[in-house]
Amino acid sequence: MPSRIVAFNLNGRDVEVMVKPLTTLQTVLREHLHLTATKSGCRQGGCGTCTVLVNGEPMLSCLLPVEDIAGQKVVTLEGITPIEGLHPIQQAFFDNYAIQCGYCSPGVIMVIKALLDRNPNPTRQEIMDAIAGNVCRCTGYEPILRAAEDAARRLQSA
Amino acid sequence: MAVQDYFLPKSLDQALDLLVEHGPSLLVMAGGTIAMPLINDGVSMPEKVMGLRHAGLNTIRRDNGTLVIGATATLTQLGQQDYIPMLQEAVRHIGGWQIRNMGTVGGNLFAPPPAGDLAVALLALDATVTLASKKRGLRTILLQEFFTGFMTTALAPDELVTEVRVPLPRGKTGYVKYARKHANTPAIVTVATHIVTEGNKVVDARLALNAVGPHPIRAQRAEKLLVGLPLNAENISLAAKEAAAECDPSTDAIATDWYRRRMTEVFVRRVLEHLVEQE
DSSP states (O other), rough: OOOOEEEETTTTTTEEEEEEEOOHHHHHIIIOOOSSSSOOSSSSSSSOEEEEEEETTEEGGGGGGGGGGGGOOOOOOHHHHHSSSSOOHHHHHTTTTTEEEEEEOHHHHHHHHHHHHHSSOOOOHHHHHHHHOOOOOOHHHHHHHHHHHHHHHHHHHO | OOOOEEEEEHHHHHHHHHHHHGGGGGEEEOOOOOHHHHHHSSSSSOOOEEEOTTTOOOOOEETTTTTEEEEOOOOOHHHHOSSSSSHHHHHTSOOHHHHHOOOBHHHHOOOOTTTOTHHHHHTTTTTTEEEEEETTTEEEEEEHHHHTTEESOHHHHEEEEEOOOOOEEESEEEEEEEESSSSSEEEEEEEEEEEEEETEEEEEEEEEEEESSSSEOHHHHHHHHHTSOOHHHHHHHHHHHHHHHHHHOOOOOOOOHHHHHHHHHHHHHHHHHHHTTOO
16 A cells, blocks of 8 residues: 655645545544644535635545645635634634534635635625535524624725 | 555546556546545445546537536536536536535536436436547447436446537526525435427427436426427426326435425426526
8 A cells, every 4th residue: 555745735834744545635634734623524525514725715625635636725724813813704703603512613614714715795695605515513504694794894894 | 445546647548548457446536526425434445546636627618519518627617607507507506615616527427316416407408428448439428328227327347438518508498406405405306408499389308307216317208298389387287297207206315206206297397387487
């Protein structure tokens, strides 16, 4: 079973990892690099909590062999969190009580980040469409929608 | 046993070579949205896997009257073309944003019902599938002939799907996916149609259904019934009843076969009525 070295850009830094064939990006993030903001949920592509941005596009790290994204840019929740304090989207989630158990939050926040990067002032329906692939097991969708709207306002006035 | 090797060919040629070299021990995937869940769960334990993400098959282009979709073009890419609005509509109803960024047009042909909500739209548009093998080169077959049964296709062991070709529709198109939620959900029934009329009469009809058969199917008796007749309430109702009679639904966690058949009638009727309202 030959292992291979895969190099990619993670949160602005170039990283190299040695992986067995078909190792997923999720496994690399959590088990090789100990970046555990990206959660492991269903590993079926059904829950969205492992969402990361690959070249700015939301993707499910549990279904993505890391070799597929060699040389590409990956951003995880760690990558948007400042050293001090929180990203405006994180702060909006905090202030709007959009985090209950918190398990879906990393994935949802990455999707909201990708949405607001493209569309700084989305409608409620556009937010709902964007997070359709993310399951909140506490069913706290209303506060999540409020937080996303609030985050859009904060980023526009920033 | 863990996967022993993972290949990422950089061209179709390399991919076909690998297929010849490793034969049936090689599991082929593109976006990974079907294969990876099975591998993660241990349901599928392939010895070797080939990923097609970098095989150069991901372009979408218009070639005169045909939309030519590379097999590994993502659903997101397909949603960005605007030559065939029905395909944009179909894409909107598949998975969530992440799945659409990963799942591919070619891969969707292998998604068993109740998944396969793009394939059903392609079926209504008389799409053809181009298959490539090292020994025999390219061949093109109708998508209708590609599906042979539940999770079985006309693809030979040494072949890959390279592109899907869709003639730009001459008539009106309609698509509806009926499910238990609005988004990111398996279908109870999906209906896609393409109807060509001359004067007030139907001259050509395609009525494709998904989630009510072993693979995306055409309701050919209902199609035949419509040809030569005006698309009015009475004929629409007859066609909807015929489609419900000829589909072959099964029961799963989403819905019973009885309910699926009832809803097939309802949604075939609604799709066709909507075409009339567009006039």
